Amino acid sequence: MTSHLISIEDLDRAAIERILLRAQSFAEVSGREIKKVPALRGRTVVNLFYEASTRTSSSFELAATRLSADVINIRASGSSIEKGESLRDTVQTLTAYEPAAIVIRSPYAGAAAQVAQWTDAAVVNAGDGKHEHPTQALLDVFALQSRVGRLDGLKIWIVGDVLHSRVARSDISAFQKMGAKVTVAGPPTLLPREIEALGCSASPTLDGLTEADVIYVLRMQHERMQEAFVPSLGEYAARYQINHERLRPGQLVMHPGPVNRGVEISADVIDSEISLIGEQVKAGVAVRMAVLYELLVGTTTLAAVA
Ligand code: NCD
Secondary structure, eight states: EEEBBBGGOOOOOHHHHHHHHHHHHHHHHHSOOOOOOOTTTTOOOEEEEEEEOSHHHHHHHHHHHHOEEEEEESSSTTTTTTTOOOHHHHHHHTTTTTEEEEEHHHHHHHHTHHHHHHSSSSEEEEETTTBBBBHHHHHHHHHHHHHHHHTTOEEEESSSOOOOOOHHHHHHHHHHTTOOEEEEEEEESSTTTGGGGGGGGSSSSSTTTGGGSSSOOOOEEEEEEEOOSSSSSHHHHHHHHTTTTTTOOEEEEOOOOOOOBTBBOOOOHHTTBBOOOOHHHHHHHHHHHHHHHHTTTOOOOOOEEO
16 A cells, blocks of 8 residues: 555644654754655656646755656656656656656646556655645745744635645645635636635735735636636736735745746835745645655555555
8 A cells, every 4th residue: 555645635633733843853854954854765756747847846846856856857858758758657657667656747637646547656646737736835834834834724715726726725724634724816707606605705806905814825827727717817917916005014925836926916015024935835845744744755645546
């Protein structure tokens, strides 16, 4: 039986806390001059990225390297994936190297769960279409906890293109498991109809934004839009952009990156001290080290796929 991390639903609050505690100790390692521990020496981690990525791919690579694993990075462009090799054949080919873990990002919802059926390696979902991005949610909780302490009772508004966002789906679940109260806000065309079934509130305007302790801004995800969901980016920005005029003192702002400066968030907010964006990126390495460690060495039981 192998453990995987496919969805935040694989984790209860105790499991999240265990991973984040482990991440805390890896954050200390990352503060040392020699940023390496021998935990995964002699084991192989494959990073398989079928979709654009800067932060997630670089931090998984750094995480595996700092755990002393041998790391193979495969991108869709420049690999046999471009020649039409199927996901199943690619995974079977890579299985010949006997990887301990496969980290996969794919434009298709369900891809990571599918890969878990084809390999003995531990599978980590690094984003599957509009479905989930569990390590992003874990690093978001880590970065926020490092700034404010426990999330119990915290009011978090997730603003923007919720419909196309795997980050929103994973974050809603993770924030709520940690005791926060979540509201999603954005144009009605970008709020999925079933969203309240996830336990959060939904608002088509930013009228109540002052109640939020934390505002989590989402990127307008043009690449997932097959039709026009908003009249124009200018009009979107006029009604929903997070900028200093809309914020009150004491509020914090997060964003998973990459940002569209001046669209969903203003440049001055990105660069101000109320923004956690840099801390989120930094948290990515320690949290992904913790996830790989827990799956391959530690004791956390994640989703068990027989
Ligand atoms: C997100 C993603 O790719 O899902 N980015 C990330 O991993 N940091 C969000 C996005 O692309 O908007």
